[in-house]
Amino acid sequence: MGRREAGKLERKRRIIEAARELIRETGNAGLSMRALAERAGVSLATPYNLFGSKQAIVLAVLEDIREYDAKFASLRTADPIDRIFAAGELAMRFYKNDPEFYKTLWAAVSDASGGLRALILSPQRYAFWQRLVGAAAEAGAIDKDIDVVLLVRQLDRILCGVMLDWSIGDVTSRQLQPTVFLGYALMLKAVATPAWQPGLEKRIAESQAKLLGARAKA
Structure with a gap:
């Protein structure tokens, strides 16, 4: 050079x-x-x-700052439902490690008049999550009548709502991951095939316990 x-x-x-x-x-x-x-x-x-x-x-x-793809690629989780939550856990780690930066970005998502919303909620981002949820559907974890694209949008609405609450201080960093995961697990359990529901029920119980513990300490 x-x-x-x-x-x-x-x-x-x-x-x-x-x-x-x-x-x-x-x-x-x-x-x-x-x-x-x-x-x-x-x-x-x-x-x-x-x-x-x-x-x-x-x-x-x-x-x-997006080391995310490389780090996610190194994960060894094969279970397709676990990979959805592993992707979420990795994202939460980034957010909590640099909260002021990410709170500002997620606050910008709520401004429909700005161009930042389109940068953050990009087609590449949706494609990544569609691959994850699509893999779960192909493995038989999700009812065959459920449209993957619509399911991804619903899961993302859960995430965006929680992230907005976090950006304005209504959700603490301690509550962030269990709040998102409780929403994910409830949504996925509603569309999961019977063999995959026990694992999601366990995630629901774990997320509830963490949120109740955080509330007790508040």
Whole structure:
């Protein structure tokens, strides 16, 4: 790599890191390009020259932090229902490890007028979950009359509702995963074939116990 290309990559890295820091600190995923340039130590024109737009910078931040796919690929869980919950557990780990950043992003999801909603709730994201739920259906875990695309949308509505509550403080980080998992387990049990229902009943009981424990300590 030449010196010019190396310099360009370094400036991109600084801009992405500055964007992440500003989103955390300000609670605003919209970003001020002037503040971003100052934080990254570049000219005001540089972020536009390197990325093209503010939305492209936010997308680059999301891609830069997304070790998710690699980590999920390393999971050894073969059970298709367990893989749905394993994917959720891994996502929750990211959210709880950087709460201010992710709370800001999920708050932006509720703003239908902004372009961030489409970046976060992307077609690639839906495709990932459709593959997971589709694998469970192919394994016979889900009733054959249930449409996988519609089921994924319903599961995602559970997640988005809980994430919005978390972003405004109505759900604590301690309550986050069991709240999502209780919703998932209740929904999946309603459409699961008989052989798969005991495992989901166990997840319902575990999630309820964690939420009741968290409520008792509140």
